[in-house]
Structure formats: C-alpha cells, structure tokens
Amino acid sequence: xxxxxxxxxxxxxxxxxxxxxxxxxxxxxxxxxxxxxxxxxxxxxxxxxxxxxxxxxxxxxxxxxxxxxxxxxxxxxxxxxxxxxxxxxxxxxxxxxxxxxxxxxxxxxxxx
Amino acid sequence: xxxxxxxxxxxxxxxxxxxxxxxxxxxxxxxxxxxxxxxxxxxxxxxxxxxxxxxxxxxxxxxxxxxxxxxxxxxxxxxxxxxxxxxxxxxxxxxxxxxxxxxxxxxxxxxxxxxxxxxxxxxxxxxxxxxxxxxxxxxxxxxxxxxxxxxxxxxxxxxxxxxxxxxxxxxxxxxxxxxxxxxxxxxxxxxxxxxxxxxxxxxxxxxxxxxxxxxxxxxxxxxxxxxxxxxxxxxxxxxxxxxxxxxxxxxxxxxxxxxxxxxxxxxxxxxxxxxxxxxxxxxxx
Numbered sequence: 001x002x003x004x005x006x007x008x009x010x011x012x013x014x015x016x017x018x019x020x021x022x023x024x025x026x027x028x029x030x031x032x033x034x035x036x037x038x039x040x041x042x043x044x045x046x047x048x049x050x051x052x053x054x055x056x057x058x059x060x061x062x063x064x065x066x067x068x069x070x071x072x073x074x075x076x077x078x079x080x081x082x083x084x085x086x087x088x089x090x091x092x093x094x095x096x097x098x099x100x101x102x103x104x105x106x107x108x109x110x111x112x
Numbered sequence: 113x114x115x116x117x118x119x120x121x122x123x124x125x126x127x128x129x130x131x132x133x134x135x136x137x138x139x140x141x142x143x144x145x146x147x148x149x150x151x152x153x154x155x156x157x158x159x160x161x162x163x164x165x166x167x168x169x170x171x172x173x174x175x176x177x178x179x180x181x182x183x184x185x186x187x188x189x190x191x192x193x194x195x196x197x198x199x200x201x202x203x204x205x206x207x208x209x210x211x212x213x214x215x216x217x218x219x220x221x222x223x224x225x226x227x228x229x230x231x232x233x234x235x236x237x238x239x240x241x242x243x244x245x246x247x248x249x250x251x252x253x254x255x256x257x258x259x260x261x262x263x264x265x266x267x268x269x270x271x272x273x274x275x276x277x278x279x280x281x282x283x284x285x286x287x288x289x290x291x292x293x294x295x296x297x298x299x300x301x302x303x304x305x306x307x308x309x310x311x312x313x314x315x316x317x318x319x320x321x322x323x324x325x326x327x328x329x330x331x332x333x334x335x336x337x338x339x340x341x342x343x344x345x346x347x348x349x350x351x352x353x354x355x356x357x358x359x360x361x362x363x364x365x366x367x368x369x370x371x372x373x374x375x376x377x378x379x380x381x382x383x384x385x386x387x388x389x390x391x392x393x394x395x396x397x
Contacts, residue, residue, distance in 0.1 A: 006273075013273035020158030021218075022186050025273050028282035028373065033381045060377065067373075077369070078187055078287040 005108040008074045012110060024076040025107070029067035032060055074104045138169055139201035141225050141239065148194040148233065150224040151207070154260065154288065154395045155184035155191070160212030160219055162244065166205030168198045176200065181210070184219065188288035188395055194229055205239065208249040216243050217266030220395045221250050261290065265392040272298075272387035281385050283372045284318075290396040291366040295342040298374055298387035302335045305380035311339045312377075313360065318369040327356035339374075368396065 005012050009027040017023050035043055036056060044050055047062045054062075143149075151164055165179035176198045184191040207221050223239040242250045242258035272283050281298060285291050293315075302309055308330035315323040331337045338355045345359040366372070374385060 009279065010276040011273040011279070014271055016158055016186075017268075017271060019268060020186075021156055021268065022158075022286070023270075023273075024187075024284065024286045026282060026284045026371075028275055028279055031279045031376070031379055033278035033379050033383070037381065064375065064377065075284075077284060078189055 002112060003110040005110050006074050007105045007108055008072050009070060024078070026075045026077065027070055027073035030063075030070050032063050034070075035059055035063055035068075072104070074107070076107075137201050139203055141202040141237070143168070143197040143199055143202065145196070145199050146227055147197070147236070148226050148229055149197050149202075149205070149239075150192060150194045150226045150233065150235065151182050152222040152224065153182055153184035153191045154188050154220045154397055155186060155214065155218060156188050156266075156289070156393070156395065157212055157214035157218040158186055160184060160186075160214050161210050162207055162219070162221060163210035164195075164205065164207050164223070167203045168200040169203050170198060170200040175203070188286065188397075190397065194226065194233060196229065202239070204251070204253060206249050206251045207240075207244055209244050209246045212246070214245050215266040216245055216248060217263060217392075217394055219244050220260045220397070223250070223252065260395040260397055263394070265292065265394045267294075268391050268393050270389055270391065272389060274384075274386050277384050278379060278381040279385070280374045280376055280379065281372075281387050283387075283389070285366045285368050285370045287368050288395055288397055289368055290394045291370075292392040293343075293360055293364055293366060293372065294390040294392060295340070296360065296372065296387065296389040298339045298341075298385060300331055300337055300339065300376065301384045302331050302333055302337075303380050303382035303384075304333050305382060306333045307378040307380055308332060309379060309383065310377040311356070312375045313339075313341045313358065314373045314375055315360075315364070315366065316371050316373070317367070318371060323361060323364070324375070325358050325360065327358045329356050331356070333380075 001014055001016060001018060003012055004015055006025055006027060013023055013025050015023040043059060046068045050058055050062055153162055162182045163179060168176040168178060170176050180195055182193050205223060209219055220243050222241040224235050225237040225239055226233040226235045228234055240250050240252040240255050243263055244250050272281050275281055296313060310326060310330050312324050312326035314321050327339050340355055341358050341360045343360055343362045345357050
C-alpha cells in the first residue's frame with residue numbers, strides 16, 4: 001500500500017489501495033487558485049475569451065465554464081484496445097507491460 | 113482424421129447414398145489435439161490465482177482429470193492462457209480463485225473452446241462465463257452464462273488522491289470498469305484566506321459535463337467542513353456546522369474514463385481537499 005506523489009500535480013495517492021485494488025491517478029485540471037497565480041499572459045492564452053485586461057471574477061466565470069488540463073498531465077489509466085496477451089499457465093504476467101495512455105515521468109514513492 | 117476418437121455410427125436405413133449418421137459423444141466439446149481450452153480472465157483484485165480443473169473422457173473411455181492455474185493481472189486487462197487438452201470429451205470443468213479473496217464483481221472468467229494455439233486461434237464456442245471468488249466457482253455443465261455487467265457488482269471504498277494545495281479533486285473511472293457512484297465524502301480544510309468557498313460535485317464523460325450539484329452553504333476562512341454527496345439525499349434547509357449534504361443521481365452509472373470532480377468557487381491557494389467515496393463496480397469488456 002505505497003504512497004506515491006505525482007511529479008506533475010503533486011497530488012499523493014495510495015497504490016494499491018487498502019483493499020488491494022489498483023489506483024490509476026489522473027492529474028486534475030488547473031484550479032482557479034493556480035490560474036490566478038499564473039502570469040496574465042499565460043492565462044489569456046488558455047482562455048482567449050477573456051477580456052483584456054481581465055479581472056479575477058472574469059477568470060472565475062471562464063474557468064467555471066471550461067476546465068483546462070495542466071501541461072504534461074499524468075494519466076495512469078490503461079489503453080483499452082491493447083492486443084490480447086497470452087501467458088503460459090501458472091505464469092504471473094508482468095503488469096509493467098500494460099500499455100499506458102502516454103509516456104510520462106515516473107511517480108515518486110513517498111513511503112509505505 | 114485417422115487418430116480421432118470414433119463416433120458411434122449407425123445407419124438409419126437405406127438411402128440413395130448409403131450414408132450413416134453420426135451420434136454425438138458424451139459432450140459437445142471434443143478435443144482432438146487441435147483444439148485448446150482458452151481461459152480469458154479480467155481481474156481487479158490483488159494476489160488472485162485462478163485454478164481451472166475438470167475431467168475429460170478419453171477415447172479409451174478413461175476419466176482423465178486435469179488442473180492448471182492462471183494468474184491474472186490486477187488492472188482489468190485480459191489475461192489469456194490456451195491449454196492443449198488431452199484428447200477426448202470434456203465432461204466438466206470448474207474455475208475458482210484458489211488464491212486471493214476477490215469479491216463477486218472483481219474476477220470475471222470466460223472459458224472458450226478454440227481451434228489453434230496461437231494468436232490466430234479460432235474461438236468456436238464459449239463454455240462458461242461469470243465471476244468467481246474463493247468460494248463461488250464458475251462451472252460447466254449446469255452453470256449460468258453471465259456477462260460482466262450481470263450481478264450485484266463489487267462494493268469498493270476508495271481513497272481519492274489528495275491533490276496539491278489549492279487544487280480540486282479529480283477521480284477517473286479506470287479502464288474496463290463501470291461504476292455506480294453511491295456516495296462521495298469530501299473534506300475541505302479552508303485556509304485563512306478570506307473568501308466564501310462554494311463547493312459543487314460534477315460528473316463528466318471525460319470531456320462533457322452531464323451532472324453538477326452543490327452544497328447550499330458557503331464555507332468560510334479557517335473552517336473545516338465535510339461535503340457529503342449521496343444517492344437519494346435531499347438538501348437540508350439548515351446545514352450542520354460540520355457536514356454539508358447534497359445529492360447525486362440515483363443508480364448513476366459511470367463508464368471508464370468518466371470523471372468525478374469537485375469544483376470549488378473561490379478556492380484559495382492553501383485550501384486542502386481530501387475525499388473518500390463508495391462505488392459499486394463491474395468489469396466492462
């Protein structure tokens with residue numbers, strides 16, 4: 001039941017979970033707090049519909065209507081249409097072979 | 113064809129071609145050396161080993177037991193094994209989780225009758241399909257053929273990823289899973305930043321939002337509150353100081369890739385979310 005940290009969004013999660021099942025992390029979109037902390041030019045590029053200059057309320061409305069994924073967002077979910085893998089009886093298949101959505105930086109082990 | 117076990121033949125009577133009729137053996141599944149028993153397993157529980165066992169009737173009318181194992185992955189990706197069976201008829205077969213403790217709804221197995229051993233093997237029939245546990249087996253003959261979406265599903269209590277400070281929660285239905293969201297408990301520790309935080313829970317298909325509901329009370333600076341979304345809940349007229357209730361649709365089904373998110377208006381940079389939620393899960397393939 002290791003605790004991992006995502007190097008992109010810095011969220012932490014248990015994998016496997018307490019019941020032994022696997023957990024597949026996906027980075028959340030940028031929050032309004034993160035957007036407000038970004039340079040205005042970067043925010044304007046993400047939300048071209050914002051007036052120039054925009055206020056915090058303008059950004060709040062825009063971000064409520066549409067969420068923006070963070071750059072390099074991590075998604076650990078499996079690609080579903082992978083070809084069937086056949087294993088010999090009794091062998092334990094390697095789960096590292098499972099295809100992923102995208103190549104991404106490795107997660108950080110925080111503890112047991 | 114020379115080494116095939118013989119079917120009893122009988123002539124039904126004179127006809128213009130003098131043809132005989134074949135009477136089937138004791139089982140519809142005859143293994144001649146060119147057929148395999150294929151086992152496809154879809155599993156989400158940890159440390160599971162499946163044991164497949166049964167009995168064949170050989171061409172010399174001997175009962176030949178067999179048993180082998182399959183260790184499936186834990187990410188619901190199909191794990192397949194093809195076993196060349198002894199020549200003869202399959203009389204009965206059984207699959208059970210001989211290691212691990214999967215709940216009903218976590219280990220789905222299909223037994224197939226196929227011709228060929230490679231990836232080009234031709235599936236000729238499905239012998240049995242259904243969920244197995246350490247106590248509930250899949251068996252033929254006599255068992256009921258199930259699809260992965262049949263049954264009560266497995267109840268799971270999931271600890272959401274703790275997002276970074278100032279970030280909302282995002283949970284995604286994993287690949288090859290179908291969820292029914294039963295409840296979503298989320299705690300927001302509001303920082304000292306002065307603002308009225310208004311919390312909503314949203315459901316989307318990965319792109320398009322199709323549900324949103326909020327709690328009725330704003331959360332203020334320095335306050336720690338639990339926002340609780342459950343099926344069938346009604347918005348309380350006066351929220352408890354510590355728990356803000358709201359609702360999620362009854363019997364709501366979420367497909368793989370669908371997302372559950374909190375949307376916090378006026379979230380501050382040092383606010384911190386945690387969450388725990390309950391789902392009913394089926395394997396969907």
